[in-house]
Amino acid sequence: xxxxxxxxxxxxxxxxxxxxxxxxxxxxxxxxxxxxxxxxxxxxxxxxxxxxxxxxxxxxxxxxxxxxxxxxxxxxxxxxxxxxxxxxxxxxxxxxxxxxxxxxxxxxxxxxxxxxxxxxxxxxxxxxxxxxxxxxxxxxxxxxxxxxxxxxxxxxxxxxxxxxxxxxxxxxxxxxxxxxxxxxxxxxxxxxxxxxxxxxxxxxxxxxxxxxxxxxxxxxxxxxxxxxxxxxxxxxxxxxxxxxxxxxxxxxxxxxxxxxxxxxxxxxxxx
Numbered sequence: 001x002x003x004x005x006x007x008x009x010x011x012x013x014x015x016x017x018x019x020x021x022x023x024x025x026x027x028x029x030x031x032x033x034x035x036x037x038x039x040x041x042x043x044x045x046x047x048x049x050x051x052x053x054x055x056x057x058x059x060x061x062x063x064x065x066x067x068x069x070x071x072x073x074x075x076x077x078x079x080x081x082x083x084x085x086x087x088x089x090x091x092x093x094x095x096x097x098x099x100x101x102x103x104x105x106x107x108x109x110x111x112x113x114x115x116x117x118x119x120x121x122x123x124x125x126x127x128x129x130x131x132x133x134x135x136x137x138x139x140x141x142x143x144x145x146x147x148x149x150x151x152x153x154x155x156x157x158x159x160x161x162x163x164x165x166x167x168x169x170x171x172x173x174x175x176x177x178x179x180x181x182x183x184x185x186x187x188x189x190x191x192x193x194x195x196x197x198x199x200x201x202x203x204x205x206x207x208x209x210x211x212x213x214x215x216x217x218x219x220x221x222x223x224x225x226x227x228x229x230x231x232x233x234x235x236x237x238x239x240x241x242x243x244x245x246x247x248x249x250x251x252x253x254x255x256x257x258x259x260x261x262x263x264x265x266x267x268x269x270x271x
Contacts, residue, residue: 003036004229011233014062016241018234019070020248021257022188023167029059029230030115030162031268033223047214050221052111054214056103057221060160060199062230067192069238077245079186084174087145088152092166093194095156100202103161104221112268115162119265122168126258131176133254143177159192160199166192168261181253182246 014028033055041048074080103111126132143151151173159166167188174184204220217225248256 007229008233011230012237015234015237018066019073019238019241022171022185026059027264029062030055033058053221054223057203058223058227060196061222061227063192063196065231066234067189067196070189073242074186079183085187085190087148089194091149091152092156093198095153096160096195096198097202099157099160100199116269123261132172156195159195166195181250
């Protein structure tokens with residue numbers, strides 16, 4: 001299978017997981033691109049040394065398209081609650097700028113293990129702490145303005161630092177506010193937009209500084225060719241999966257979500 005066909009297939013998978021589970025851009029693209037870049041380039045080359053940063057930056061770029069299209073699909077389906085979303089979006093964007101800047105200064109291997117550790121902690125939290133696998137109680141009090149601001153900044157920082165869109169933090173957050181899994185995963189998509197926009201702009205701006213030269217098809221740390229192929233695949237995946245919006249039983253939806261996180265953890269840690 002050619003490189004670009006593989007990217008297109010994985011882009012399709014990204015679209016499916018984005019629209020149904022609120023993630024896909026980071027959790028599929030980052031491990032995939034990291035592996036491909038590491039295998040196709042010498043470890044001591046410019047691309048080889050920066051494989052994880054390139055994977056994360058390209059992921060945030062692809063995430064713009066995936067999150068926007070999935071948001072439009074969920075808006076039509078009536079699964080978004082903007083009263084929960086609007087207070088978080090600006091703070092997430094601000095945190096994303098800081099996270100992208102921080103990721104550019106970290107060694108690629110350290111970033112890979114940070115990604116794996118983050119996944120492992122999230123899986124344990126979802127599995128062991130009450131309120132995620134089963135339908136939580138409704139009618140919980142709304143968080144304070146300070147709590148909302150801190151949550152948004154942390155989500156944005158971690159999401160851009162690891163290139164994961166923040167869904168693995170926003171879905172449990174919404175879930176424990178008493179929101180059903182279908183709506184919680186739906187709302188992860190608009191919350192990924194400020195991460196994608198701020199993160200991609202920051203990574204692209206790094207091209208103006210003394211960064212390594214990766215080639216003509218790179219904008220800063222963003223691999224433009226890979227991003228374009230992944231975007232096409234993502235569009236196809238979202239169209240294929242859209243009829244399933246709101247049709248997956250709550251408990252099954254939550255368990256599949258955690259299972260997908262386990263698969264991604266195994267993929268990123270196996271290198």
